[in-house]
Amino acid sequence: MAINWFKYSAPSTFYALAGKLIPFVAIAAAILFVLGLYIGFFVAPVDAVQGEAYRIIFIHVPASIISMFLYLVMAGYAALGLIFNTRLSSMMASAIAPTGALFAFISLWTGALWGKPMWGAWWVWDARLTSELILLFLYFGFIALHASIDDARRADKAAALLAIVGSVNVPIIYFSVKWWNTLHQGSTIKFTGSTMHVAMQQGMFITLAACWLYAISITLLRVRSIILERERNTQWVSELSEVKA
Amino acid sequence: MNQLSIWKLLQLVIRRDLLLAMRRRADVLTILVFFVMVVSLFPLGVGPEMSMLRKMAPGVLWVAALLASMLSLGRLFSADYLDGTLEQMMLNPQSLAVLVLGKMVAHWLVSGLPLVLVAPVLGVQFDMSVQTLAVLMLGLLLGTPILSMLGAIGAALTLGLRGGGVLLSLLVLPLCIPVLIFGTSAVDAVASGLSVTANLSLIAALLMMCLVFTPWVTAQALRISLE
Numbered sequence: 209m210a211i212n213w214f215k216y217s218a219p220s221t222f223y224a225l226a227g228k229l230i231p232f233v234a235i236a237a238a239i240l241f242v243l244g245l246y247i248g249f250f251v252a253p254v255d256a257v258q259g260e261a262y263r264i265i266f267i268h269v270p271a272s273i274i275s276m277f278l279y280l281v282m283a284g285y286a287a288l289g290l291i292f293n294t295r296l297s298s299m300m301a302s303a304i305a306p307t308g309a310l311f312a313f314i315s316l317w318t319g320a321l322w323g324k325p326m327w328g329a330w331w332v333w334d335a336r337l338t339s340e341l342i343l344l345f346l347y348f349g350f351i352a353l354h355a356s357i358d359d360a361r362r363a364d365k366a367a368a369l370l371a372i373v374g375s376v377n378v379p380i381i382y383f384s385v386k387w388w389n390t391l392h393q394g395s396t397i398k399f400t401g402s403t404m405h406v407a408m409q410q411g412m413f414i415t416l417a418a419c420w421l422y423a424i425s426i427t428l429l430r431v432r433s434i435i436l437e438r439e440r441n442t443q444w445v446s447e448l449s450e451v452k453a
Numbered sequence: 454m455n456q457l458s459i460w461k462l463l464q465l466v467i468r469r470d471l472l473l474a475m476r477r478r479a480d481v482l483t484i485l486v487f488f489v490m491v492v493s494l495f496p497l498g499v500g501p502e503m504s505m506l507r508k509m510a511p512g513v514l515w516v517a518a519l520l521a522s523m524l525s526l527g528r529l530f531s532a533d534y535l536d537g538t539l540e541q542m543m544l545n546p547q548s549l550a551v552l553v554l555g556k557m558v559a560h561w562l563v564s565g566l567p568l569v570l571v572a573p574v575l576g577v578q579f580d581m582s583v584q585t586l587a588v589l590m591l592g593l594l595l596g597t598p599i600l601s602m603l604g605a606i607g608a609a610l611t612l613g614l615r616g617g618g619v620l621l622s623l624l625v626l627p628l629c630i631p632v633l634i635f636g637t638s639a640v641d642a643v644a645s646g647l648s649v650t651a652n653l654s655l656i657a658a659l660l661m662m663c664l665v666f667t668p669w670v671t672a673q674a675l676r677i678s679l680e
Contacts, residue, residue, distance in 0.1 A: 345627040352623055356614050365677040366610045370624060373606060373670060377628050380659070384631035388638060
């Protein structure tokens with residue numbers, strides 16, 4: 209059976225598909241959040257070195273991973289949009305950006321909250337903190353560029369080019385920051401050298417999956433709004449039941 | 454009609470842009486004065502203690518150079534864009550990337566090179582030794598072209614937008630961080646008696662990579678902005 213892979217690259221068909229997917233993804237995300245946080249707060253043992261304060265990793269680590277992952281996904285969609293000139297890919301890229309920025313911010317925020325009891329400072333110029341901050345700047349650049357161009361197609365393409373340049377630069381920035389840090393302050397505080405407890409691992413993986421599903425559901429929700437906004441003059445939008453009502 | 458060779462085209466664009474810059478010398482001087490002023494503000498802000506200033510000097514000079522180059526980037530394409538020259542340039546059969554490279558080189562000669570030349574004077578104000586000054590200059594010499602080239606991408610993307618200047622800095626500054634780090638690390642290395650080749654080689658590598666990719670990316674950005 210031949211599957212038409214391009215069927216859902218049209219905004220009109222994807223709009224309906226996204227609408228059907230959102231409840232499942234969102235509910236799964238909610239369940240996994242509750243489960244992951246339950247394991248994190250009640251099942252996982254107290255850390256030998258860091259005490260109770262370590263429990264913030266159940267938010268902090270997933271948020272950091274997802275924020276980096278989303279930048280690559282965003283750049284990938286942006287590149288698809290630029291290369292194949294597909295409208296939906298560009299819309300996906302601009303729908304992902306705010307969520308990516310949010311996760312980068314959460315990661316920095318929780319990192320600061322974690323840093324205060326552990327390192328005695330809200331902010332340390334650690335390589336990973338600094339590169340996360342730069343990642344947040346890159347997200348801001350993408351969003352700001354997209355927002356300041358009125359013509360949607362030009363905005364898509366310009367922001368896509370920026371995202372691609374940014375993603376080429378991310379490894380360079382990461383390693384430069386890493387070397388800069390080792391040059392300046394020697395070894396940094398690292399998470400416990402010994403292997404993690406199984407319950408900690410489970411909790412973290414479950415919240416990671418929850419964050420990932422949350423990102424998917426919120427992106428689909430946002431891309432639906434973007435589709436409606438961009439396609440408001442088309443016939444299929446005017447025939448939608450939610451638009452008619 | 455005789456076809457221009459790539460080399461000829463490059464020379465032509467560089468000469469044209471330099472001539473235009475020389476007709477408006479105030480623009481060039483403003484950036485230089487800005488650079489000197491920002492650097493001079495730092496001792497006033499943090500106090501005149503020489504040991505601290507000596508330590509801060511490379512960072513201060515590099516950040517000031519970064520900001521100064523951001524200021525001048527807005528003008529890289531905007532004048533040609535406003536009077537329609539840029540559109541004519543894009544219509545011609547020669548490679549747009551080469552043309553853009555010519556504009557980048559001219560921009561660097563006008564706004565980057567003066568900063569490199571004036572940096573030692575400012576470095577002396579910060580009590581830097583001859584050896585560290587030489588490394589600082591070498592780093593700036595290799596690094597400021599990268600700022601012009603990365604900045605050109607941002608300038609092309611923000612062409613004709615309201616609030617383009619601030620937006621441009623927002624886009625380009627994060628991308629310039631590696632240059633800043635390697636540039637200042639080279640000076641730190643020589644100050645503590647280490648070899649500078651690693652850091653300078655990395656800047657040179659970045660320069661080579663920018664030389665290959667940025668003209669092409671900027672040309673694409675210009676096509677997006679003008680379509």
